[in-house]
Amino acid sequence: MSAVAVNDVRNLEFCIQAADSNNLQLISKETLLRGHGVMTIFYVVVAALFVLLLVFLQFRRMRASISVESSAADFELSRHTFNNYAFAVNEAAVTEDRTMETSQQDRGADLRQGAGIWPPRLSSRQSIHLRLVKLSWGRFRQASLENELRPCRVRAHTEPPDDSSAAAQRLQPDEQCCRMLDLLPLAVLVTNSRRKIVFANAAAEKLFGYSRQELAAMFADMLLPPLRLNAHVAGSTCFDLTPLGGNSHGDRDLVARRKDGTEFPAEVTMNPVSPEGEPCNLTSVIDRTERYELLQNRRQLVHLTRVSTLGELAGSLAHELNQPLTAILSNAQAAQRFLATQPLDLAEVREILHDLVEDNNRASEVIRKIRALVKKVEAEAVPLSIASVIRDVALLVHSDAIVRGIRVFATVAPELPPVHGDKVQLQQVLLNLLLNAFDASESCSALDHEVTIEATFDGVDTIRVGVRDSGVGLAADTVDKIFLPFFTSKRDGLGLGLSISRSIVEMHRGRIWAENNKDRGATFYFTLPTGASAESHCSRREP
Amino acid sequence: MSAETSTVFVVDDDETVRRALTRLIRSAGYCVESFGSALEFLGPHRCPHGCACLVLDVGLPGLNGLELQSEMNAANRPVPTIFITGRGDIAMTVRAMKAGATDFLTKPVSDLDLLRAIDNALQQSSRALSNRVELDLIHGRMARLTPREREVLMLLVEGRLNKQVAYELGIGEKTIKAHRARVMEKMEARSFAQLVRFIDKVRTPLSPGQSAKR
Numbered sequence: 240m241s242a243v244a245v246n247d248v249r250n251l252e253f254c255i256q257a258a259d260s261n262n263l264q265l266i267s268k269e270t271l272l273r274g275h276g277v278m279t280i281f282y283v284v285v286a287a288l289f290v291l292l293l294v295f296l297q298f299r300r301m302r303a304s305i306s307v308e309s310s311a312a313d314f315e316l317s318r319h320t321f322n323n324y325a326f327a328v329n330e331a332a333v334t335e336d337r338t339m340e341t342s343q344q345d346r347g348a349d350l351r352q353g354a355g356i357w358p359p360r361l362s363s364r365q366s367i368h369l370r371l372v373k374l375s376w377g378r379f380r381q382a383s384l385e386n387e388l389r390p391c392r393v394r395a396h397t398e399p400p401d402d403s404s405a406a407a408q409r410l411q412p413d414e415q416c417c418r419m420l421d422l423l424p425l426a427v428l429v430t431n432s433r434r435k436i437v438f439a440n441a442a443a444e445k446l447f448g449y450s451r452q453e454l455a456a457m458f459a460d461m462l463l464p465p466l467r468l469n470a471h472v473a474g475s476t477c478f479d480l481t482p483l484g485g486n487s488h489g490d491r492d493l494v495a496r497r498k499d500g501t502e503f504p505a506e507v508t509m510n511p512v513s514p515e516g517e518p519c520n521l522t523s524v525i526d527r528t529e530r531y532e533l534l535q536n537r538r539q540l541v542h543l544t545r546v547s548t549l550g551e552l553a554g555s556l557a558h559e560l561n562q563p564l565t566a567i568l569s570n571a572q573a574a575q576r577f578l579a580t581q582p583l584d585l586a587e588v589r590e591i592l593h594d595l596v597e598d599n600n601r602a603s604e605v606i607r608k609i610r611a612l613v614k615k616v617e618a619e620a621v622p623l624s625i626a627s628v629i630r631d632v633a634l635l636v637h638s639d640a641i642v643r644g645i646r647v648f649a650t651v652a653p654e655l656p657p658v659h660g661d662k663v664q665l666q667q668v669l670l671n672l673l674l675n676a677f678d679a680s681e682s683c684s685a686l687d688h689e690v691t692i693e694a695t696f697d698g699v700d701t702i703r704v705g706v707r708d709s710g711v712g713l714a715a716d717t718v719d720k721i722f723l724p725f726f727t728s729k730r731d732g733l734g735l736g737l738s739i740s741r742s743i744v745e746m747h748r749g750r751i752w753a754e755n756n757k758d759r760g761a762t763f764y765f766t767l768p769t770g771a772s773a774e775s776h777c778s779r780r781e782p
Numbered sequence: 783m784s785a786e787t788s789t790v791f792v793v794d795d796d797e798t799v800r801r802a803l804t805r806l807i808r809s810a811g812y813c814v815e816s817f818g819s820a821l822e823f824l825g826p827h828r829c830p831h832g833c834a835c836l837v838l839d840v841g842l843p844g845l846n847g848l849e850l851q852s853e854m855n856a857a858n859r860p861v862p863t864i865f866i867t868g869r870g871d872i873a874m875t876v877r878a879m880k881a882g883a884t885d886f887l888t889k890p891v892s893d894l895d896l897l898r899a900i901d902n903a904l905q906q907s908s909r910a911l912s913n914r915v916e917l918d919l920i921h922g923r924m925a926r927l928t929p930r931e932r933e934v935l936m937l938l939v940e941g942r943l944n945k946q947v948a949y950e951l952g953i954g955e956k957t958i959k960a961h962r963a964r965v966m967e968k969m970e971a972r973s974f975a976q977l978v979r980f981i982d983k984v985r986t987p988l989s990p991g992q993s994a995k996r
Contacts, residue, residue, distance in 0.1 A: 419956040558841070562796050565868070565890040569802035572893035576809035591805065598798050638868075641795075641843050 295691040426524040430459045437519070444524060448498035450724045459522060463495050463507060495524060504531040537742075542615050544739050546669045549612055551674065555639035556609055563602040570594050608635060611663055618664055618746075624655040625665075625694050625767070632669045633692070636677070645680050647673075652695045658702055658767040660747045664769055666752075667769075668740040673704040675736065678729060679710025680762065700769050701749075707762040712755045721753060740765070785879070788833035788904045790814040791861070793823050793850070795842050799889075803837060803866075803896075810897050812904075820845035824853065833911055835884070835903035840867035840874060848874070851881050862903035864909075866891050913983075920980045926968045934961040938974075939981045 241724035340715075417438060420427050426443035428436050432436055439447075439454035447454065447462055496504040506525040511518060547557070574591045577584055629649050640647045673690065680688040689709050697703035713721070720726045722741045737751075744751040744765045751765040790812045794800040797818070800986065802818045817823040820842050836854075840847040851863055864885045865878050868974045884906060885899035930951075937947045944962070948955040971977035 260792060364800070554869055561868040561889050562799055565866075566796075566802040567804040568890040569799070569893070569896075573802065573806040573809045575861040576806070576893070580809075587805070594801060598802075638841070641841050642869075644846075646843070 263440060270488070308360060321739075347592075364711075406423050426526075428454070428459055428462070428522040428524065430520045430522060432518045434459045434520075443524065446497075446524060447495070453498075460498070463493055463505070463522075463524070503528050528719075538618075540735070541664070541667070541739055541743070544671075544733070544735050545663075546613055547675065547733070548667070548670055548736065549609065552635060552639055555637075555642065556605070556635065557635070558638040560602055560606045563598040563605075566598045567595055567602075570598070598690050605634070613664060613671075616663070618661040620659050620661055620747075622659055623662050623665075624657050625655055625704060626651045628662060628665050629692055629694060629704075632666050635670065636673050639674075640677065640690070643677055643688070645677055645690055647690050649692040650694070655694060655696070655702055656769040658747075660767060664743045665747070667707070668743050668765060669704070671736045671740050671757060672765075675763070676706050676708035676710070679708045679712075681710075683710045683759075686762060697766055700768050702769055703764055703766045705762050705764045707756065709756075709758065709760040712761045718753060718755075722751065788835070788907070789813045789815060790835055790900055790904075791823060792837045793818075793842065793847070794821060794837075794839040794866075795819060796839070799839075806893055806896065807837070807900065810900075812900065816840060819843065820847070820850040820853075833908045834861055835905055835907055835941050836861045836863045837900070840865050840870065840878070840987070841861060848877055848881065851878065851883065855881060860910075862906045863978075864896070864899045864903055866896075888986045895922075903916055917983060920969075920984050923969045923980075924984065927965060931961050931965050931968070933970075934958060935981070938962060938965075939978045 336356075394604075407539070407712055417440070420438070420440040421442075423440060427438075427440045428443055429438040431437050435455050435458050439449075439451055441451075443454060444451055449457070465599045489503040493505050493507050494502045495507070496502050504527045504562050508523045508525075510521045512521050569592045574588055577587050577591070612635075629651060633647060633649055636647065669692070673692070676690045680690060691705075691707040693705045693707065695703055695705075714728075717726075717728060720738050721728075723734075724738040725734040741751050744767070747767055749765055749767040752764070753761055753763045787854070792800055792803050792807065792814060794803065794815070795818055798971050800906050804814045807814045821844060823836075824845075838847040838850060842850070847865055847867075854861055854863075860882055862884045863878075863882065864887065865883050866887045866889055867874070868889045870886060870888050878886055884903040887895055887899060891978070920967065933951060934947060937950060938944075942950070944958045945955050948958045951958075966974070966977060969977055969980060971980060
């Protein structure tokens with residue numbers, strides 16, 4: 240028998256065809272009931288079962304018709320729902336039907352993308368309507384089912400059957416809390432475990448230039464690029480909060496990006512909070528542009544004073560360079576003359592060539608040292624020997640000392656451990672103290688001008704460097720003031736040298752002070768910690 | 783003056799520069815001695831004999847070049863000096879030239895300039911040397927004169943006539959004539975004009991400053 244049963248129950252949707260392709264008849268229920276009694280009962284039972292099946296299917300569809308969060312820009316579907324239903328979305332405000340069609344293999348990807356692209360703008364007060372279409376047994380048949388599309392308008396939040404969706408809802412900070420966060424002057428972002436922004440306060444809107452709705456559609460990584468980088472490195476979606484060398488909830492300086500693409504230095508503090516056991520992050524972002532500029536200015540000041548110190552030495556440095564050049568010229572001309580004479584004295588020429596190489600090296604060494612001091616580089620802390628710092632500075636002031644008639648002595652205690660610091664900056668301190676000592680000695684009429692540099696132990700893990708002059712000494716009322724900025728006792732001094740020296744030494748966790756000698760003149764001391772105790776501190780700090 | 787018999791002294795505190803200068807000067811055939819400081823030079827060579835010149839760095843530690851020069855002048859053994867310096871200023875140059883420097887060169891110094899300066903200095907040294915020899919000779923001859931003869935000589939070279947001298951000294955004109963003949967003989971002067979020239983030399987010994995102009 241060929242028959243086609245049509246179920247005309249409410250919300251008729253699917254035609255089940257008991258098909259004989261050649262002979263298709265439409266039979267009503269009444270006809271069937273008038274037939275054979277047993278068969279009638281059988282048909283009734285079959286029909287009842289069929290109705291039950293349809294009701295069950297309908298029930299399942301209703302259950303699967305999911306929720307869309309009203310305020311969030313994404314929606315969450317369980318894998319089951321996604322696999323079994325096509326879904327179309329009707330957004331009231333836009334009045335545009337968007338139907339997402341996915342193929343079996345890239346569904347997962349599209350689902351995630353969907354979170355990003357739909358809906359483009361959605362205010363928190365809007366309601367969303369979702370129309371779901373049952374797939375025909377696991378396959379998409381969107382086109383053929385177009386007419387059968389049964390709108391099942393679901394108000395947002397009406398039915399949260401899905402776990403992740405429930406989690407997303409719980410992550411929403413309650414309104415009172417939001418209002419409080421809005422009052423804060425600093426930008427606050429609340430992100431979920433996937434780094435997606437679930438809430439941004441008013442300050443964040445202002446700081447980043449995005450509206451709140453835009454922010455709610457974004458991931459925190461888009462605002463704070465380095466975070467994403469780190470997350471990638473860590474190889475997990477869970478972001479590693481630990482800043483380099485800091486504590487787990489500590490601050491870190493990052494570069495954040497505004498809507499217009501400009502970047503700014505930001506101090507980012509992240510604190511994991513767990514409302515009802517759900518992990519989320521409270522991220523506060525502080526614009527550090529001003530502090531950054533201040534740091535930059537300070538760095539430039541240090542560099543400028545160093546360059547101006549070298550400027551004072553320019554004559555002497557030219558002389559240091561002139562000496563090897565003189566030797567090179569005279570040697571070369573002597574060689575020319577020797578080569579013109581007979582018999583040729585090869586040994587002499589060989590010696591000359593050797594000297595030429597040495598003098599050339601000497602000249603380059605002077606240039607290298609000058610360049611190292613002039614170059615504008617970030618301070619970096621490395622282990623270095625204080626003896627080499629003293630040696631380099633002594634070379635730079637060597638001819639200046641001769642011209643001024645000052646003898647310079649340096650004594651370094653044997654087996655001093657290395658200090659941890661920036662070589663150029665420590666040279667700057669020593670250079671500054673030495674030139675001060677020269678000035679002091681010169682102003683004194685005594686005949687024997689001597690300046691002594693002394694490096695010794697000062698306790699177990701500290702090195703003390705002293706620069707002792709034989710000048711007039713310090714007036715009692717100036718001892719406290721000499722390290723203040725713009726205080727100077729020289730006629731043409733800027734008053735920055737010692738103040739900058741102090742900040743450099745303090746950055747190295749050392750101390751700088753001055754004392755009058757018992758006989759005459761004064762001694763300037765500074766200390767530097769040695770070994771591992773110094774390492775942790777100065778590696779990340781700037782003057 | 784031949785290069786072989788003359789010595790060039792080089793004083794420079796910078797070892798490589800000193801070696802290079804020494805070599806360059808030696809390549810021109812001069813005999814060279816070098817010293818690292820003014821004191822080192824003054825030690826054995828307080829009075830350098832023979833024909834010599836000094837190549838001196840101004841910026842020496844301790845006693846500097848200019849001080850060494852005045853020390854030499856004070857010791858009345860001036861040596862023609864060529865200064866070389868890395869950073870000469872006008873004041874320094876004037877001071878050095880006034881004190882009798884023959885040249886003032888800046889580093890790096892070209893071989894032609896240096897060797898020409900050395901040549902000049904050595905010629906000057908040899909002139910001074912022959913002058914000194916002559917002066918010594920004249921002084922030796924004058925030492926042979928008796929006091930009276932010396933009195934007569936001094937008055938005669940001032941252009942007085944015999945009888946004026948006789949009148950001034952209160953002795954006879956014949957006696958003056960006899961003195962005059964003995965003075966001529968002792969001073970080994972062939973003419974009275976030559977005698978006047980001898981005395982002139984003794985009276986105005988060469989000052990270091992003048993020697994450069996002659």
